[in-house]
Each structure stands twice: as C-alpha cells, then as structure tokens.
Amino acid sequence: GGAAGTRVLNEALKQRLNPGPGRFGGFDPGDRVIHVPAPGRAVPGVVRSADAEGLHLECGGVPVVVPQERVESAVRHGWALSAHQAAGMRWPAAVVVLPGDAAAGLSRPWVYTAFSRGERHLSVVHGVDQALPHAVAQIAAQERTTRLRALLEAVPTPDAAS
Structure with missing residues (x-):
C-alpha cells in the first residue's frame, strides 16, 4: 500500500515497460501478471490475448484461461510484487x-x-x-500456530514400538 506500494509501482512500470490502453480489463498482451488461482497461491505469467472465454495467460509455459468474471479478483499486474x-x-x-x-x-x-x-x-x-x-x-518472529508439532509428537518412534 501507500505511495510506493505494489499497485502504484505496477501502474508506473506498465506505462514504462508495456504501455497500452488496457483493452482487456486493464491488461494488454505482453503485460506481466500474477494469477491467483486459489487463496495463498500466486503464479507469475504474461498476458497473451483475450476473447469471450476470458483472459489468456501463459504461466510457466502453460496456457491458462481466466474467465472474464474472475479476472478482476484473480489477476493483477506483476512487475512489482509484495x-x-x-x-x-x-x-x-x-x-x-x-x-x-x-x-x-x-x-x-x-x-x-x-x-x-x-x-x-x-x-x-x-x-x-x-x-x-x-x-x-x-524483532522476533511471531509464534506460528500450526498443528505440525502435535502431529509429529503423536507419531510413534521406532524405539517406542519395541
């Protein structure tokens, strides 16, 4: 966020590196993007085209089509990332x-x-x-809250089975 946040940086980088009208929901062919197919998963890609199916990306050499109704929530410019x-x-x-x-x-x-x-x-x-x-x-790391410790402690060790 803020004046030097990723959204502001991406706007400036788009104008500098791949200027265009943003004809596909703010995106143009050649734009670097981040596709978020599921919460917590960010995949870098490049816009290739768009049509009635949606926004066509290439993510790691794999073609991906993001339906039009999901573009706004699942794709953002990706020159600058958090x-x-x-x-x-x-x-x-x-x-x-x-x-x-x-x-x-x-x-x-x-x-x-x-x-x-x-x-x-x-x-x-x-x-x-x-x-x-x-x-x-x-500044120490915040205490992590996972179940991993309890799961590992519940696994019997080879010596305990004897």
Missing part, C-alpha cells in the same frame, strides 16, 4: 522497496523473505531509517 506474493519465487535480481510507512511491518522473517528473492543481485531502496537494522536484530 514480499508475501514473491515468497517461493526467485529471479536473477530483485529490488526491495521499503518506504517509511513500511517500518511498522518489518520483522526478521519478512526481511529474509524479501531479501532472498534475488539470486545474483539485490538492491534495497529504503526510507525506514533505523527500523531495518532494528527489525533484523531485535
């Missing part, structure tokens, strides 16, 4: 933008996720002053 959306993906280079209003959301796990997206190069543009080193050094 760290959450980028988790699990890597690129040759990454630019992490941390405007001043991002300071409150910083934590060591967030920084690790964002900073490890670039394989060979990382650029950090930040206006968070001392919040970045503070987050890395002092």
Whole structure:
C-alpha cells in the first residue's frame, strides 16, 4: 500500500515497460501478471490475448484461461510484487522497496523473505531509517500456530514400538 506500494509501482512500470490502453480489463498482451488461482497461491505469467472465454495467460509455459468474471479478483499486474506474493519465487535480481510507512511491518522473517528473492543481485531502496537494522536484530518472529508439532509428537518412534 501507500505511495510506493505494489499497485502504484505496477501502474508506473506498465506505462514504462508495456504501455497500452488496457483493452482487456486493464491488461494488454505482453503485460506481466500474477494469477491467483486459489487463496495463498500466486503464479507469475504474461498476458497473451483475450476473447469471450476470458483472459489468456501463459504461466510457466502453460496456457491458462481466466474467465472474464474472475479476472478482476484473480489477476493483477506483476512487475512489482509484495514480499508475501514473491515468497517461493526467485529471479536473477530483485529490488526491495521499503518506504517509511513500511517500518511498522518489518520483522526478521519478512526481511529474509524479501531479501532472498534475488539470486545474483539485490538492491534495497529504503526510507525506514533505523527500523531495518532494528527489525533484523531485535524483532522476533511471531509464534506460528500450526498443528505440525502435535502431529509429529503423536507419531510413534521406532524405539517406542519395541
């Protein structure tokens, strides 16, 4: 969010990298997008075309058709991603933008996720002053709430079966 959030950055990047009228619900052929086929799953892709069936994407070499009624909720421009959306993906280079209003959301796990997206190069543009080193050094990760520990503890060990 904010003046340097992904939506604002994507608007600027679209105008610079693939200007067009947005004739397919705001998208044009060649636009980089993120397709969200299910909650929590973000897949990078490129717009190829659109017709009565919907928006035609190519995601990882696989053709995908997003029905017209799902385009607004399932597809967004993807030149700039949030760290959450980028988790699990890597690129040759990454630019992490941390405007001043991002300071409150910083934590060591967030920084690790964002900073490890670039394989060979990382650029950090930040206006968070001392919040970045503070987050890395002092803000612990939130306690995770999963059932994994209980499930693992319930599994009998080979020694216990003897």
